[in-house]
Amino acid sequence: MEGSSTSHKRKKNDEHTKKSKKRQHARANNVENKMEEKRNGSNEESLGVFEFPWMKESMISTSLDWSLPESMFPVLDDGNEMFEEISDVRWPVKRFTDEQRSIVESISWAEDFSLLFSESGKVIVFGLILIWVLTYIVNMLLVSPACRGVYLQTIDPKPIDFSARASYALCFQIPTSIPKRECLMRLGTVFCFNQKHREQTSFKKRYVSTQNVDLPPVLPKNKKKPYPIPFKQIQEEARKDKKLAQMGIEKQLDPPKNGLLVPNLVPVADQVIDNWKLLIKGLAQLLHVVPVFACSECGAVHVANVGHSIRDCNGPTNSQRRGSHSWVKGTINDVLIPVESYHMYDPFGRRIKHETRFEYERIPALVELCIQAGVEIPEYPCRRRTQPIRMMGKRVIDRGGYHKEPEKPQTSSSLSSPLAELDTLGVFERYPPPTPEDIPKIAQETMDAYEKVRLGVTKLMRKFTVKACGYCSEVHVGPWGHSVKLCGEFKHQWRDGKHGWQDALVDEVFPPNYVWHVRDLKGNPLTGNLRRFYGKAPALVEICMHSGARVPQRYKAMMRLDIIVPDSQEADMVA
Secondary structure (H helix, E strand, O other): OHHHHHHHHHHHHHHHHHHHHHHHHHHHHHHHHHHHHHHOOOOOOOOOOOOOOOOOHHHOOOOOOOOOOHHHOOEOOOOOEOOOOOOOOOOOHHHOOHHHHHHHHHHHHHHHHHHHHOHHHHHHHHHHHHHHHHHHHHHHHHOOOOOOOEEEEEEOOOOOOOOOOOOOOEOOOOOOOOOOOOOOOEEEEEOOOOOOOOOOOOOOOOOOOOOOOOOOOOOOOOOOOOOOOOHHHHHHHHHHHHHHHHOOOOOOOOOOOOOOOOHHHHHHHHHHHHHHHHHHHHHHHHOOOOOEEEEOOOOOEEEOOOOOOOOOOOOOOHHHHOOOOOEEEOOHHHHOOOOEEEOOOOOOOOOOEOOOHHHOOEEEHHHHHHHHHOOOEOOEOOOOOOOOOEEEOOEEEEOOOOOOOOOOOOOOOOOOOHHHHHOOOOHHHHOOOOOOOOHHHHHHHHHHHHHHHHHHHHHHHOOOOEEEEOOOOOEEEOOOOOEOOOOOOOOOOOOOOOOOEEEOOHHHHOOOOEEEOOOOOOOOOOOHHHHHHOOEEEHHHHHHHHOOOOOOHHHHHHHOOOOOOOOOOOHHHOO
């Protein structure tokens, strides 16, 4: 009985193994048939054993041994077999070769990428783009219009305040700080484009008042004046102009560099002329009241009843007087230093030569600057161009021809003519001394006119070219200097008397002429051992202050009004 039972069990096992092998062969044949259908273009869906997205034809072969555990093949009631697609199931890829394994991995990546181009993938991509656009619109509403930039940032519930003065880089910036859990944060993408730094800001700098300011330095006469613009920058601009000229490209010129007027500066020039007339009139009246002394050997000026005792004269005979000044009564030209230049009908015309210098009149440089800026004076006509000049490098290729200066109208030589108001000649005869009640008013009007003239000249010189000699006080208003050989300063023999032209400063066109500040006009004269306690101020400001005008804030620090001047015996004990 036992032998029969064991033989019966063996038969059942053999039958079971045969059935399992038949099932495996049937499955392999089923897979091969389905793959053939796919090759022939069949679109029918087949429920095969290995129909997973990452399984392809290249990895299925009859030569593979698909020996899998039977527990993975449950039998249904209808006799059909199935596989459950469970993520934990691992297929026996250990029997694949390296080449087959690489094919399987590449196919899986391609299958995932192909999902983007399916119908569901298109919907997902469209949704992401829509969310991105909405985020862009919302965030741009929170950004200042002056800001243009791109970076990734966490946005607070408060609106973002970007400064329009700063520059933002074209990059993605990820904040390093970790937000707290209590804070409500929302992620967003703020889009900006690179913003260049502005060379000139529209706001005015706040004037910072200081206690004391150093006195203006006295430039040595045995050296050339420093360049207002760095010499390297001048060389770089010259190289650029030369390179453009070699390439045959014209130089780009803006008004007034091209001979045309600047409409915005015409009212400024008119205002400067009006205040210049008022300045001459007011100063001439104040000189009848306030005593002014000038040194006959040098250009020193002192506002007081008597001259000071500071030995700082640099005149030709100062060694004989041991540096003491030779004081005489001052005039208006000692306060307003006359700076004259040649008047030219066409500043872009022919240059003034040494032989033709007497054909041109000399007028105040300030008046010539205003005439070229648009002021119309019949006695001093100026050419007004309608077409700009053209330049290539340093050469003028089109200036519209040369025009002859029109005849001037005949003017009377009396001191009451309108032209005489622009000059300081004979002002004491034209303007009588004021009454004591009008002195403070005249002083304040003169002070205001002085500040307006200086401000207007500064605005005009930012646009119009004014040249000054680097060795002497000669000034020329125009695009280039003249060729008159009258320079007699340092090393003029080497230059054959020609001027060393460079860009002029405001102080060279409208010099302030600083003087020592005196607390009391009737007090003791200033001494040399206390000069470090004294301040300085422009001569006109000093005269107007003693006449009752308010001192502008920018001159108070230089005048050292907050310093108490000690006596001569106490000077050595002061630190």
